[in-house]
Amino acid sequence: MGLVLLIVIWLITFVSTYFFIAKTWWLPAGASAAAAGIDQHFATTYVLMGIVFVAAQLALGYLAWRYRAGGSPSKAEYSHGNAKLELIWTVLTAVLFVGLNLMSSSIWASERFRPAEENAVRVEVTGMQFAWYFRYPGPDGKFGATKPELEDASAGGEAALGLDPKDPASKDDVVTGTMVVPVNREVEVILRAHDVIHSFFIPSMRFKQDAVPGLAIHMHFTPIETGEFEIACAELCGLGHYKMHGMLKVVSPEEFDQWLAAREAEKQ
Amino acid sequence: MATHEFAAQASHAHAAPQGFIRKYVFSLDHKIIGIQYYFLALAAVFVGMFLSLLMRIHLIWPTVALPLLGEIKPENYLSLVTMHGTIMVFFVLTTAPQGGFGNYFLPIQIGAPDMAFPVLNMLSFWTTFLGFIVMLAAFFVTGGAPLHGWTGYAPLSALQSAGPGEGLGADLWIISIAIFCIGALMGALNFITTTLDMRAKGMTMMRMPLTCWAWFITAILGLLAFGVLLSGGILLLMDRNLGTSFFVPLVTVNGQLTGHKGGSPLLWQHLFWFFGHPEVYIAILPAMGLCSQLLSVFSRKPIFGYKAMVYAMLSIGFLGFMVWGHHMFMSGMSPYTAFAFSIMTMGIGVPSAIKTFNWLGTMWGGRIRFSSPMLFAIGFVSLFVSGGISGPFLAQPVLDIQLHDTAFVPAHFHLIMGVASIFGIFAATYYWFPKMFGRMMNETLARWHFFISLIGTYAIFMPMHYAGMAGQPRRYSQFTELHYLAHLIPLNTFITFAAFVTVGGQLIFVVNLFWSMFKGKKASDNPWEATTLEWTTATPPPHDNFGGKTPVVHNGPYEYGVPGAPRDYVMQTDPEVRAAH
Numbered sequence: 001m002g003l004v005l006l007i008v009i010w011l012i013t014f015v016s017t018y019f020f021i022a023k024t025w026w027l028p029a030g031a032s033a034a035a036a037g038i039d040q041h042f043a044t045t046y047v048l049m050g051i052v053f054v055a056a057q058l059a060l061g062y063l064a065w066r067y068r069a070g071g072s073p074s075k076a077e078y079s080h081g082n083a084k085l086e087l088i089w090t091v092l093t094a095v096l097f098v099g100l101n102l103m104s105s106s107i108w109a110s111e112r113f114r115p116a117e118e119n120a121v122r123v124e125v126t127g128m129q130f131a132w133y134f135r136y137p138g139p140d141g142k143f144g145a146t147k148p149e150l151e152d153a154s155a156g157g158e159a160a161l162g163l164d165p166k167d168p169a170s171k172d173d174v175v176t177g178t179m180v181v182p183v184n185r186e187v188e189v190i191l192r193a194h195d196v197i198h199s200f201f202i203p204s205m206r207f208k209q210d211a212v213p214g215l216a217i218h219m220h221f222t223p224i225e226t227g228e229f230e231i232a233c234a235e236l237c238g239l240g241h242y243k244m245h246g247m248l249k250v251v252s253p254e255e256f257d258q259w260l261a262a263r264e265a266e267k268q
Numbered sequence: 269m270a271t272h273e274f275a276a277q278a279s280h281a282h283a284a285p286q287g288f289i290r291k292y293v294f295s296l297d298h299k300i301i302g303i304q305y306y307f308l309a310l311a312a313v314f315v316g317m318f319l320s321l322l323m324r325i326h327l328i329w330p331t332v333a334l335p336l337l338g339e340i341k342p343e344n345y346l347s348l349v350t351m352h353g354t355i356m357v358f359f360v361l362t363t364a365p366q367g368g369f370g371n372y373f374l375p376i377q378i379g380a381p382d383m384a385f386p387v388l389n390m391l392s393f394w395t396t397f398l399g400f401i402v403m404l405a406a407f408f409v410t411g412g413a414p415l416h417g418w419t420g421y422a423p424l425s426a427l428q429s430a431g432p433g434e435g436l437g438a439d440l441w442i443i444s445i446a447i448f449c450i451g452a453l454m455g456a457l458n459f460i461t462t463t464l465d466m467r468a469k470g471m472t473m474m475r476m477p478l479t480c481w482a483w484f485i486t487a488i489l490g491l492l493a494f495g496v497l498l499s500g501g502i503l504l505l506m507d508r509n510l511g512t513s514f515f516v517p518l519v520t521v522n523g524q525l526t527g528h529k530g531g532s533p534l535l536w537q538h539l540f541w542f543f544g545h546p547e548v549y550i551a552i553l554p555a556m557g558l559c560s561q562l563l564s565v566f567s568r569k570p571i572f573g574y575k576a577m578v579y580a581m582l583s584i585g586f587l588g589f590m591v592w593g594h595h596m597f598m599s600g601m602s603p604y605t606a607f608a609f610s611i612m613t614m615g616i617g618v619p620s621a622i623k624t625f626n627w628l629g630t631m632w633g634g635r636i637r638f639s640s641p642m643l644f645a646i647g648f649v650s651l652f653v654s655g656g657i658s659g660p661f662l663a664q665p666v667l668d669i670q671l672h673d674t675a676f677v678p679a680h681f682h683l684i685m686g687v688a689s690i691f692g693i694f695a696a697t698y699y700w701f702p703k704m705f706g707r708m709m710n711e712t713l714a715r716w717h718f719f720i721s722l723i724g725t726y727a728i729f730m731p732m733h734y735a736g737m738a739g740q741p742r743r744y745s746q747f748t749e750l751h752y753l754a755h756l757i758p759l760n761t762f763i764t765f766a767a768f769v770t771v772g773g774q775l776i777f778v779v780n781l782f783w784s785m786f787k788g789k790k791a792s793d794n795p796w797e798a799t800t801l802e803w804t805t806a807t808p809p810p811h812d813n814f815g816g817k818t819p820v821v822h823n824g825p826y827e828y829g830v831p832g833a834p835r836d837y838v839m840q841t842d843p844e845v846r847a848a849h
Contacts, residue, residue: 001638001715008719009650016654016730025734025759027670028752042667049657056624056653063631064646067567068638076829076836077633081573085629086622093621097614097660104666105607111666112603129430129522151523160523195521196424197533199598199673203739203752208669212533212600213423214517230750234598234673234741236417238424238431239343242744 002068009061032205033222037107116188116220124190127198127211130240136174144170174263180249182256183226191217199235223250284811296386301393302372309364312355319352324764343432345745346415353418358448359400361689365554369696370483376802377477379468379819381812384461388454395451403444406437414438422515422536426507429521442501449498452490459487470821477800477825481578482557485585486550493546500539541592548685549588555692559645565798566642567634570826572626580619587616597665598672606665613663640714644695647722648688655684676736679729687725702795706807707788713780724770731759799839800825
């Protein structure tokens with residue numbers, strides 16, 4: 001039985017580890033400025049935890065076989081433990097875990113402890129059952145007022161957001177169903193939700209943040225590759241949660257300016 | 269002190285009841301109540317497991333019409349998610365290890381005739397039972413069971429219009445949890461008082477088996493955590509039905525104003541996770557205590573570092589109350605607090621690692637007997653390690669950006685608080701069944717059950733880690749809407765088939781359980797040659813546990829292989845031994 005246990009536990013360990021190392025299923029390729037740092041720290045954690053995982057499982061299987069009754073030694077050792085080993089082990093794990101944490105804290109701080117840069121592209125993102133809407137402030141740089149009583153979700157676009165036409169600042173606001181941003185420039189995201197909590201998740205950008213009703217949450221990221229990137233909802237928001245998706249289009253700065261100008265022109 | 273304890277015990281003696289109702293239904297005997305809790309959890313685990321199978325079927329064959337149930341729609345899928353999680357967490361993982369085995373064996377292991385408050389004990393079981401019935405009722409009302417997940421995040425859980433199931437079904441869901449909390453609070457008080465006041469002469473705290481320590485710490489966690497959940501639940505119920513706005517700001521659903529304003533959705537999350545994180549330890553601490561015990565019994569060796577084990581459990585319990593924010597890194601909570609919650613959470617890794625080290629140290633140099641309880645204890649250690657190492661990923665906010673709310677999270681908590689705890693329940697069943705029912709369980713069936721469960725569990729949950737890293741969000745009823753998830757469908761199909769096999773393997777356990785109850789080999793009083801007090805009394809134990817005698821304790825709980833002792837094990841009631849060095 002000791003041998004069977006050893007084989008089963010070791011096999012489970014090797015098979016699990018194989019798929020982690022082979023990266024058969026892996027993080028989607030990163031396309032934002034923060035992705036490299038995050039992925040680097042992911043890899044560090046992953047190697048260290050992988051070593052702990054393999055070592056502990058192999059030891060467990062080995063001990064089960066080595067100290068099976070009927071094997072040698074013929075008598076169990078009488079010991080209540082070893083305070084010195086215990087202390088060494090405690091210090092080692094404390095250094096490992098707290099050290100890992102401290103290593104990652106600077107990345108977290110650079111992502112979340114500072115506001116977006118002055119020249120960032122500002123996009124207001126609103127989640128509602130079950131769609132994402134994106135609003136650009138237009139040439140005046142100001143988002144117009146929205147009023148809950150003006151909301152008409154079925155009409156989509158500006159009406160879905162409840163944009164107040166009486167507010168002069170709302171005249172040039174652009175509302176779209178696709179998020180378009182220029183490459184290599186920071187994007188300031190202002191997250192809102194109308195009804196329940198949603199979560200704005202762009203896997204390729206290593207970006208995730210809940211959109212909470214009643215709050216306007218300011219976040220930022222910098223796309224560094226052009227292309228189309230899928231947006232998912234990552235917080236359970238109701239029966240259509242699984243199909244609440246959107247698209248992020250990262251384009252060249254020229255293309256972005258043209259696109260935005262054309263949308264603004266449509267408004268006139 | 270001894271006189272005090274003795275007096276406490278004498279005042280709690282009550283005569284054995286005669287009628288069927290008082291003996292088996294509204295019983296005051298902690299042993300009967302323990303068995304009642306166990307069977308309640310057994311019924312609940314089968315409901316919960318059945319729901320998870322339906323989920324796995326829907327994910328792979330979304331439009332298939334099932335016999336009797338018909339087609340599962342996306343909203344039904346979310347109801348299954350909600351009810352699976354709620355039933356498993358409350359009525360299985362909280363009920364069986366503590367209410368079931370704790371109730372049965374805590375008094376016996378500390379040498380008491382019963383729990384401190386037998387009537388309260390009976391009430392706490394029947395309250396829990398009522399909670400379960402109310403929970404099941406949510407399936408059968410108009411709109412069906414709620415779809416807001418076991419975490420019940422507001423405003424989704426607070427607005428009747430937010431989705432199907434958010435009507436009466438959601439009210440019943442909250443009421444059921446509130447009832448459960450009341451039962452759990454009564455149980456916690458009873459466990460704490462019993463442990464402090466009812467110990468037999470010589471049973472000092474540091475001579476208690478680690479199982480008793482685990483139940484004691486679990487009870488303290490329960491006392492502090494369930495009260496918060498209960499109040500949160502009442503506030504949520506008021507938001508839903510009385511027009512208050514604790515958790516709901518000004519929101520519109522489908523363009524319609526709801527009449528709420530000024531509430532905070534994050535407040536619910538704080539209240540919920542202040543309960544929710546300690547709950548994880550409520551589920552797994554008893555399994556930690558038990559598996560420590562079993563590794564010592566079946567390695568025929570004293571536990572490695574008894575004191576370290578006690579302090580590790582205490583610090584896990586203590587730190588468990590300071591880490592709830594790690595569930596909320598992406599919630600909009602201040603990013604500065606994330607740093608503190610993260611450090612604390614990584615800190616829990618330290619006592620957890622101490623425990624793992626000590627479990628391996630206990631096996632080291634032993635003479636391991638591979639009886640079925642030991643197999644499950646070893647399986648527990650393996651699962652605890654595997655589920656544990658994904659913790660430091662999720663505990664770091666930077667990595668949580670990508671992993672939060674993906675399949676990586678269910679992979680992590682299923683391995684550690686789910687299946688590892690379940691392995692603890694299985695180990696406890698195989699270990700104590702002879703004492704509870706007077707017969708042995710079948711070892712061959714137990715071994716099949718063990719290997720199918722262990723391999724099946726890994727086959728289900730390891731792939732979920734891969735899917736989570738690839739960005740598969742959890743609680744998605746379909747993977748067809750997002751293109752980047754398409755390549756994960758074969759992986760999910762594999763998980764579904766693994767789930768079928770694993771669930772099938774559980775039937776072996778049920779057959780073994782009921783067959784052995786009537787046909788199993790008769791058990792002796794101490795079939796495992798273990799040292800703790802339950803093995804000193806008759807099988808099954810008499811009404812007052814020790815047949816009118818009160819045990820006197822002279823030894824620690826893990827005296828195996830003592831040099832110079834007549835036997836390979838020294839009972840706690842044997843004359844005090846000192847090892848001949």
